[in-house]
Amino acid sequence: MLEYTLIRKNNKNLYLRIREGKVVVTAPKNVSKAYVDQFVCKHRSWIEQRLTTSKKPLQNLDTIYIFGKPYTICFDTITSKDPTIIKCRPDIKSFQTCIRLKIQDIFLQRFQMHCERMHIEGLKLRIGFFKSKWGSFHPTKKEVSLNGNLAFTDIECLDAIIIHELCHVSYRNHSSAFYKEVLHWMPNYKEVHKRLNSYEMPTLKKDA
Template identity: 25%
Template structure:
């Protein structure tokens, strides 16, 4: 079985994850390849079941795509924003800009010069996606900054810095320098789930692991953390951004 192996000196135990129908193994640096292979074999039935479930789910929910008929979008593409699906509307104007969502729709205005392109070209798709991603990043940076200040006061835990960028397989992270990182695709999640991710990473400033003490600290400041984790699992097929 193919898998991605991620080794960490901070980990004490081995863990398996299936994301986008691919197996991810997170393990301590002292674990041998033979042990990893053996561990995967013991969990093979569960892994195959999860892979099949995610493949079926992904087949029903393709990544964000565009298809034009004339100057109109033909396939009614949607993107999740704040936990809800929004139709993507495209118009042409003087500059490239994304309007804040209104009535479950997101409007992307492309420069009029793009009218001269084949609207189904890779260039158009790339431009629309880059505009939305930039808007994601700006929105998430503002939200995270506000919430980190609030939650840091509550927890008495203060990061040295934080940054927002795109990650393929994680919503946030914390390193040994007390630096936090967050995925700008958090804009796709409800605010209360984003709050859980922020609190989760702040708690790593005290516990750089997922021990019982860590989860007790998370639960103290985010009692609905398990509901947030379940929301992420249940909606992962809708949170795809290829």
């Protein structure tokens, strides 16, 4: 049996991801451990393939892709005005800070666009980096949080998560009515959401 980390959440479906070379399964709270084991076994070939091809931690001058556009990561102290070079220290916090600065404008632009078309006002946007969620809505704060790792997917995936979280303004659960609303604003939401797991997230050594 493959080893995996199990995360219980109030969702309807099981989700399988490879994070930093480890298998992570997100499952509904009412699903048995035996069922999750069976789910993992069913996807064993896919898991082993992804673990084999999983990227090593980023090295100096490696290339990453932000919404499909190539950027060079530079850990050295250099003077360059090249917008395709991202300069940062070789640690996770610095890397995430630099990525956030690079993506905040496009995240805000897409967020405001969907708020306007969905007739939603007064919400704040926060960009964080999370291991087990793509986004969340905080009604008391009137705030939507988006995972900065969405930058390593594509614009349509970003739109899908924004729409998902904005629909929580009216529906605080994942009912059929909620998903009907999501599909109203993005008819191909299910196909786009499935695509999220096909992207590899860049990683750094934790002790770098």
